[in-house]
Amino acid sequence: MKIGFIGTGVMANAMMGGIISAGVCKPEDIIGADPTEFGRTKTKEQNGVEVTDNNLDILEKCDYVFLTVKPQYYAPVIEEIKDHVKENHVFISIGAGVTLDYLGKAFGDKNVKLVRVMPNTPAQVGEGMSAACPNEFVSEEETKTTLSILSAFGKAEIIPENLFDVVTGISGSGPAYVFLFIEALADAAVVGGMPRRQAYEFAAQTVYGAAKMVMETGKHPGELKDMVCSPAGTTIAAVRTLEANNFRSAVIEGANAATEKSAAMRG
Structure with missing residues (x-):
């Protein structure tokens, strides 16, 4: 071939x-x-x-x-x-x-x-x-x-x-959303005193590992999230704050905006 x-x-x-x-x-x-x-x-x-x-x-x-x-x-x-x-x-x-x-x-x-x-x-x-x-x-x-x-x-x-417009919103444009999240996560580490280079490594590896868990375990992302959230622990406190700031809604709206823009550009 x-x-x-x-x-x-x-x-x-x-x-x-x-x-x-x-x-x-x-x-x-x-x-x-x-x-x-x-x-x-x-x-x-x-x-x-x-x-x-x-x-x-x-x-x-x-x-x-x-x-x-x-x-x-x-x-x-x-x-x-x-x-x-x-x-x-x-x-x-x-x-x-x-x-x-x-x-x-x-x-x-x-x-x-x-x-x-x-x-x-x-x-x-x-x-x-x-x-x-x-x-x-x-x-x-x-x-x-x-x-x-x-x-x-x-x-x-x-x-x-x-x-295909939906594919544009999810995977075509999706890496940019993930890069944005990694950058924000690293910024949080820098606020806490971690050096910038190390902050990016911790943030990127965390996203990579979490994605690999979704792909390889076959478990629902919500189930994997629950496994990390101990009662009255640090993770559920962070999840509560993210939800209070419309984290999931912001991601959905962003992806939908890309989908709608793709359809408009097509025609």
Whole structure:
């Protein structure tokens, strides 16, 4: 299997690195296309893959083709490649707000195999969360292969396209909320006298460990929270204060705002 990337930005390089590290493909089975020499050189140095300045090289050599350019460049890129699409090609789009309907029309309604994907930035450290939605022309086997590729840099699940705005609010934008929480938690440690560098380490590791407990124990987050809250203890005192300041409501409203903004931008 050959995998191509049209566009070699930060996310594309993170994906390539994950795919190689997971053993899904060897570096020589991945090709990245970029119009800039800087982009090609960086990708070659970072991941050791083949690079090119010609998008048509990707279609000639690859079965699975990631569209990893910015959304405003989709129209000219697809116009360039649409007459060279073959039956074996599966196009995986990560463009925010770029719908399957838009992609199908851009390709000229030629029954092109398309998978809309929304990854998130933790893909850069192999812990991404990707939503995927294939169109009707992608086979079950091709869908499984696509999920195996996406799982190389985190987790991936099939999600109906009408939930992609929700995915934006939860996982697409979600890392920013977590970073904000880590920063606030570290600020509290600094207030208490802890050095800044150490405060970030304690806060980040606490969030990482708590998330891992949710993923690995299968327990409800509320149950895990209750396990930490001893009667008349420090944790329940903190939880009471957070609830008094609408902690959960603020998170819900923030995520909903991102979801609504995503829908408005789409259209």
